[in-house]
Amino acid sequence: MNRSFSAVNLIALTLGFAFLYIPILLVVIYSFNDSRLVTVWGGFSTKWYASLLGNRQLLDAAWVTVRIAFLSATIATVLGTLAAVALTRFRRFRGRTLFSGLAYAPLVMPEVIMGLSLLLLFVAIGLDRGFWTVTIAHITFTLCYVAVVVQSRLVTFDRSLEEAAMDLGCPPWKTFFVITLPIIAPAVIAGWMLAFTLSLDDLVIASFTTGPGATTLPMRIYSSVRLGVTPEINAVCTLLIGLVSIGVIIASLVQKRSIIERERAERLAAG
Amino acid sequence: MATRALGPVRRSFAPWNDPTAVPLIRFDKVTKRFGGFTAVDDLTLDIHEREFFALLGPSGCGKTTLMRMLAGFEEPTEGRITLGGEDMAGRPPYRRPTNMMFQSYALFPHMTVEGNIAFGLKQDGMTKGEIASRVEEMLKLTRLESFAKRKPHQLSGGQRQRVALARSLAKKPKVLLLDEPLGALDKKLRQDTQFELMDIQVTLGLTFLIVTHDQEEAMTVADRVAVMDKGKLIQVATPGEIYEQPNSRYVADFIGDINIIEGRITGASGGRVTIGSAEAEAPLTVASEADLAKDTTAWIAVRPEKTRLSLDAPPAGTANALTGTIFDIAYLGDWTVYLVQLPGGKILRVSQANMTRTVERPISWDDKVHLWWAPEAGVLLSR
């Protein structure tokens, strides 16, 4: 029915999006506030951004965080893609039930438990805590997100494409790299981005598994936030929001363009 | 088949020819626009009680919109729809005495067959006992007794179709609307179901309105057929009339196969009209009372099965005699269809019943042939 998109629906959407976006917008707006007080607008100013540049601790933490996120997302993407292939393509192998359980459980596992258990493992095997332990921890919990994203693409994958390649003489491993991987690439990239931002964002697991010299940005933000709202933190948050938004927007534009190009190509082919 | 018994009943049923009959459904100058697109254009149509009425046309012709306006899913932009004398304007679908069988069947996936059939009855506040007995009756009518407890996804396509039918019939609606009801079935099942539908319609004494793009289906089931194009009715008539006396090239072309030859009127007298055409050396003759001015463009339409074909020339003086070359032959078992190319290049279809198992001298590709038809076999079309 045409009238089904009613005023009530419009109100629900408006309120919903207002609820989702107003708090974030306030952080962005107040990062340009000259006044230190939240409720007082002291005029537009970028001084908090300038003072960030002088904050050695914060910059170090940011650099550590980005390195961990890049490394862990990359390894997690490889492992997660393998896990997804194993789960969709190999219907029967010993321990498959346990494997699929392990692959899904971290999605819903409380972070405090993940953090605590990994810490105890690192202590038990005598691994010095720091950069590498956080990276390992992040690989472990983001791997599962990658696996889920890639798996959802693989289940709708047309197997006859692979069969066609092999029928034309392409060996299985080569088929995977020249046929399967290019087709599931958008899902793999999406998985990488998800893993990257999850790692960038994580406070709890990193707090448990980190050691001296590997303080991440969320940990720095958390310790300042506990002391109250400060304009510098607003500025950091705004920068992070900006970076992520640009990343997501570029990703969706690239995806949209590839869809448009494909449609155009299909139209040309049809016409 | 029960259809044998229907013959006499149907032959005497023609309320549309009775000027005193009051129609059950009346579309009065109905127009429906979606934005700038006019789906139904100033359309007037009467449908009578106990009629099996078919709306026939290609997709996008407005037939489904017309039906949805009767069901209450769309409101007319202009005009009025009355049902049983009541104006339906502003009345929501859940308060209309019509029920619809959806093209997709729209069976509720979370309910059993029984639950689906009982759904409409529950909305009317019937007692449990009444509902149970009506459901029982519907299951029996559609031969679904053994599937009562199944969910829709556990049924075959044909069974689902019957559940949809049972559900829409359960409330004994004043009008049952069928939206391409058999489109998803294979050909054999479709033909059987068509006869079943006709049987049920007469048994229950209900009014059926069917929307279809399948001309064979419309011709089989309906008492009257309305051919639609671009939101307008082109012709409303019985299947026989539609086939034998199409009122336009559009209808003639849409229903069955036909050869249409363009020409100019050269004369008219004594119920005969003659037409000069570039396709024929001699003027063509067609039986018609039409009073058309000389030199106007007109068309002669003739069905393939009413055209004679032979290797030998017909007796001299035979009307509408042409010559041509066999271009292609399609053997269909009961019929053989010949495509004959005229000297001017136009291709005509001629079909011949295969009445004997062997043919003495079969007509073959590239043979020179003669074809002709009686003046009464053709139809004169002015549009």
Add this chain to the structure above:
Amino acid sequence: MAEKRPNARWFVIALPYLWLAVFFLLPFLIVFKISLSTPTLAQPPYVPSFNSLAEIWEKARQFTIDNYAFLASDSLYYSSYFSSLRIAAISTLLLLLIGYPFAYAMARAPRAIQPMLLMLVILPSWTSFLIRVYAWIGILKPEGLLSAFLIWLGVIDQPLRIMNTETAVFIGIVYAYLPFMVLPLYASLEKLDPTLLEAAADLGCPPWKAFWLITVPLSLPGIIAGSFLVFIPAVGEFVIPDLLGGSDTLMIGKTLWREFFGNRDWPVASAVAVVLLLLLVLPIVVYQHMQARQVEAAR
């Protein structure tokens, strides 16, 4: 790839499997084991040694359920568990009440703008969780924006006391978890065939009734998935109760954190974790089962 060479197949399975076994399964076994150790043995830095079988046996004999007895004896723990479950349950209900109309409106929006709406819902969850919780501090604190706004409107004359209460925790959870509730709801509502609602109307069912008889039952998979997806992590939530809740807002994630970082009592922290895991095993198993079924259904 049935004829794939066995070693390639082995590699594909073994690599992620081994990783998960070493860094996900094994740690849980260690947590379980430490939760059974006596606190004296387990003073940090705790380095268990598995030098010989005899030593392991020795350790095993020292296993104790004291830590669990301690959890049962101290009201801090069981009220933390209870309070976590209660807060998570209420938050889930609130999320359903807010998320359902939102998801419904999205699914009814014009087809062309639905992908954009979907992206707008997902976008906030790509930005930092910590930042989104932090944003509410500035809004909710007594001298914050909400109070200032309401006083300016003249609705109230005293600042609101929301910050550091359970209400603030509810707001925080609802805000941070809303996308996780909306997405599964939208997915199931979007699949709903609108002709089913037309069929219901055609059979005499008014729209509000059709909503309960058709729409809600058919979106049940989305309702269940969304509820589990927010309930399970909400039970173990740490950041939100820590930043927005008061000292009297007990949640088990916070208690565990304190036990670990504050009291440095690793065996008790481990016992807290084991019990929390046991509480969540059933919902996690149900959720996984549904996920697996959904993946199977998508085949």
